[in-house]
Amino acid sequence: MENRGVLLVNLGSPDSTSIEDVRQYLDEFLMDKHVIDLPWLIRRTLLSLFILPSRPAKSAEAYRAIWTEKGSPLIVNSENCTEKLRSKTNTPIELAMRYGKPDMAEALSRLAKQPDIEEILLFPLYPHYAMSSVKTVIEQAKKLMQEMGITVPLRVHPVFYDHDGYIEALVESAKPWLEKDFDHLIFSYHGVPERHIIKDDPTGSHCLKDKSCCQKTSIAHKTCYRHQVYQTTEAFVEKAGIPIDKYSVGFQSRLGKAKWLEPNTLDVIKQVADQGARRILVICPSFVSDCLETLEEIGIGAKEEFIKAGGESLELIPCLNDHPAWINLLKQWIEHPLTY
Ligand SMILES: C=CC1=C(C)c2cc3[nH]c(cc4nc(cc5[nH]c(cc1n2)c(C)c5CCC(=O)O)C(CCC(=O)O)=C4C)c(C)c3C=C
Numbered sequence: 001m002e003n004r005g006v007l008l009v010n011l012g013s014p015d016s017t018s019i020e021d022v023r024q025y026l027d028e029f030l031m032d033k034h035v036i037d038l039p040w041l042i043r044r045t046l047l048s049l050f051i052l053p054s055r056p057a058k059s060a061e062a063y064r065a066i067w068t069e070k071g072s073p074l075i076v077n078s079e080n081c082t083e084k085l086r087s088k089t090n091t092p093i094e095l096a097m098r099y100g101k102p103d104m105a106e107a108l109s110r111l112a113k114q115p116d117i118e119e120i121l122l123f124p125l126y127p128h129y130a131m132s133s134v135k136t137v138i139e140q141a142k143k144l145m146q147e148m149g150i151t152v153p154l155r156v157h158p159v160f161y162d163h164d165g166y167i168e169a170l171v172e173s174a175k176p177w178l179e180k181d182f183d184h185l186i187f188s189y190h191g192v193p194e195r196h197i198i199k200d201d202p203t204g205s206h207c208l209k210d211k212s213c214c215q216k217t218s219i220a221h222k223t224c225y226r227h228q229v230y231q232t233t234e235a236f237v238e239k240a241g242i243p244i245d246k247y248s249v250g251f252q253s254r255l256g257k258a259k260w261l262e263p264n265t266l267d268v269i270k271q272v273a274d275q276g277a278r279r280i281l282v283i284c285p286s287f288v289s290d291c292l293e294t295l296e297e298i299g300i301g302a303k304e305e306f307i308k309a310g311g312e313s314l315e316l317i318p319c320l321n322d323h324p325a326w327i328n329l330l331k332q333w334i335e336h337p338l339t340y
């Protein structure tokens with residue numbers, strides 16, 4: 001296909017670190033029914049009474065700890081990646097965020113105006129499927145295109161959690177850290193409520209029925225976030241040659257009282273400290289760009305907890321960001337999209 005336009009979509013950040021901007025961002029983000037999947041009135045009440053009065057101040061402080069002169073690291077890293085990709089291909093590429101700016105509708109409109117455009121390739125910047133990440137991006141793109149009368153065919157790039165090229169790029173980008181002397185490697189994935197995985201299980205009877213469901217073959221794994229992050233972990237340790245007793249998996253960024261995927265990253269970090277690990281590495285493969293959740297939650301918060309628990313050093317392995325191996329892979333995928 002010659003005339004393809006590409007829309008890369010990441011999550012989004014507040015416009016600034018002011019409490020008001022963070023409140024507006026959290027309101028848009030958490031009112032998404034794919035993120036807090038409760039009936040509208042309950043979601044609205046929960047946000048207005050319990051989340052929005054206090055969380056924005058706490059989150060704004062966290063954002064201040066990692067904000068750069070150019071703005072939010074998530075946006076800056078996504079923009080750098082987009083710029084490098086543009087310099088390597090003639091395919092028109094737009095970057096948008098699911099929440100906030102750059103705006104998805106404006107990006108779609110620019111792509112639709114490309115001369116002789118035949119297809120829009122929607123590329124959610126997430127390796128794993130989750131209703132709160134990939135699904136909401138797809139649904140929003142379809143909704144906006146319908147509202148805007150854009151009739152160009154939409155193609156969605158599949159998730160790539162176990163793709164050889166992705167694992168190779170991840171291992172390659174992590175190499176300088178893996179070559180150091182470390183005691184333990186922690187894979188910290190963004191958590192999701194268990195309910196989200198069960199809701200998206202197409203069989204209605206597979207996901208989270210028992211502890212080993214993710215190791216049994218099932219079509220449910222097409223939308224099973226837990227299965228997909230385990231696959232990334234297994235493929236990574238195999239390629240990087242990390243022995244089984246030298247790595248662990250945890251889930252971070254838990255919010256609210258519902259049951260989320262276990263174990264919690266902070267508990268894993270304390271446990272490995274108790275077991276004698278002194279120098280640990282943390283990699284966060286559910287994010288392709290460093291952001292609040294990697295730089296602040298892990299790079300600052302989890303590091304403090306590890307030191308308190310007796311550890312010496314916690315090093316955060318950077319996300320793929322604009323690593324050459326990642327840019328080359330994205331170029332290949334936007335020119336020859338995966339078809340499975
Ligand atoms: C119900 C709450 C949340 C779900 C489910 C969730 C899933 C999810 N999120 C990401 C990626 C990112 N999340 C980020 C920040 C963030 N996430 C939540 C809540 C849920 N996420 C909140 C409230 C926040 C905001 C910050 C805070 O107040 O703690 C970010 C970083 C944004 C940034 O500006 O840097 C990313 C990226 C994925 C991939 C995912 C499901 C797998």
Ligand SMILES: [Fe+2]
Nearest residue numbers: 011190253293
């Ligand atoms: Fe999140």
Ligand SMILES: [Fe+2]
Nearest residue numbers: 213214224227
């Ligand atoms: Fe599973």
